[in-house]
Amino acid sequence: MRLRKKVALITGAGKGIGRATAELFAKEGAFVEIAEVDDAAAQEAVRAIHQAGGEAAATHVDVSDQASVESWRAQVLARHNRVDVLFNNAGVSAVGALHDVPEELWEKVVAVNLTGVYRVCKAFLPTMIAQRGGSIINMSSSIVHTGLLRRAAYSATKGAILAMTKSMQVDYAPYNIRVNALLPGTIFTPFVEQYLRESYDNPEEAKGALRQRQLAPELGTPDDVAYAALYLASDEARYVWGSGLIVDGGTTAGKPY
Ligand SMILES: NC(=O)c1ccc[n+]([C@@H]2O[C@H](COP(=O)([O-])OP(=O)(O)OC[C@H]3O[C@@H](n4cnc5c(N)ncnc54)[C@H](O)[C@@H]3O)[C@@H](O)[C@H]2O)c1
Incomplete structure (x- = not known):
């Protein structure tokens, strides 16, 4: 019970890494508040958590929409009047070399x-500041350390998240708020499945190629990242401030051959 009695907010927790983290946080004693655009997936996540004896609620939230984030803030604060953990996980991919990325996709x-991370942080920071504590986890990616084919727009956002995390940490250190980033490598989720489908004629072959660019024998799973998020969320990480925690099977550590 590493998150006993904590209120943990997770965006994009209907699927993939967010879903695995929501289930793990609930198992560790947190009340999990899920913000999702995919209502069916969010309800399914809440059902699974309740079935396992945990506590959770889901709200329809589009993190890119200010009114939607404001309404979530009001609901969460009405229920708990505090926020211990904020995991900004929601994200979308954008495939294409920079000159191929249409402006709407950018x-x-x-x-x-x-901007979604900015909006959500802005909504809940006053509460964390007032309570003098909290843990914010921002989802970046190991792509910030090694470029990747046809991912310029996506990597721009993830690089900005890592830089923003460090400056946020400086600003909120006086309030005992820890702000860290997570940098996963290739985690096999619906997000990656979609990327493989959209980018390659033979997605299975491409999956094998992804495995070869890392040192670990298998691609990561959502649980691999969920356990890292659990560490950053918990008091065990009380001395971890403004870090970018890499969870990438060695992709950025060195070349396999
Ligand atoms: N899977 C990977 O290999 C990998 C690697 C590095 C970083 N990441 C990052 O991890 C995060 C989660 O990725 P995943 O692979 O689990 O993706 P996923 O697509 O499986 O899950 C993302 C979830 O976010 C939700 N979402 C999308 N837009 C939203 C919005 N505007 N408001 C609220 N919710 C929204 C989706 O409905 C979905 O349930 C993303 O930020 C992604 O960039 C993933």
Whole structure:
């Protein structure tokens, strides 16, 4: 019970890494508040948590929409009047070399992956400041350390998230708020499945190629990242401030051959 009695907010927790983290946080004693655009997936996540004996609620939230985030803030604070953990996980992909990325796609990926994190943090920081504590986890990616084919727009947002995390940490340190980033490598989720489908004629072959660019024998799973998020969320990480925690099977550590 590493998160006993904590209120943990997770965006994009209907699927993939967010879903695995929501289930793990609930198992560790947190009340999990899920913000999702995919209502069916969010309800399914809440059902699974309740079935396992945990506590959770889901709200329809589009992190790129200010009114939607404001309404979520009001609901969460009415229920708990505190926020212990805020995991900004929601994200969308954008595939294409920079000159191939249409402006609407650029704007969408920035609106969700970057401005969405700004909006959600802005909504809940006053509460964390007033309570003099909290843990914010921002989802970046190991792509910030090694470029990746046809991902310029996406990597721009994830690089900005890592930089923003460090400056946020400086600003909120006086309030005992820890702000860290997570940098996963290739985690096999619906997000990656979609990327493989959209980008390659033979997605299975491409999956094998992804495995070869890392040192670990298998691609990561959502649980691999969920356990890292659990660490950053818990008091065990009380001395971890403004870090970018890499969870990438060695992709950025060195070349396999
Ligand atoms: N899967 C990977 O290999 C990988 C690697 C590095 C970083 N990441 C990052 O991890 C995060 C989660 O990725 P995933 O692979 O679990 O993706 P996923 O697509 O499986 O899950 C993302 C969830 O976010 C939700 N979402 C999308 N836009 C939203 C919005 N505007 N408001 C609220 N919710 C929204 C989706 O409905 C979905 O349930 C993303 O930020 C992604 O960039 C993933």
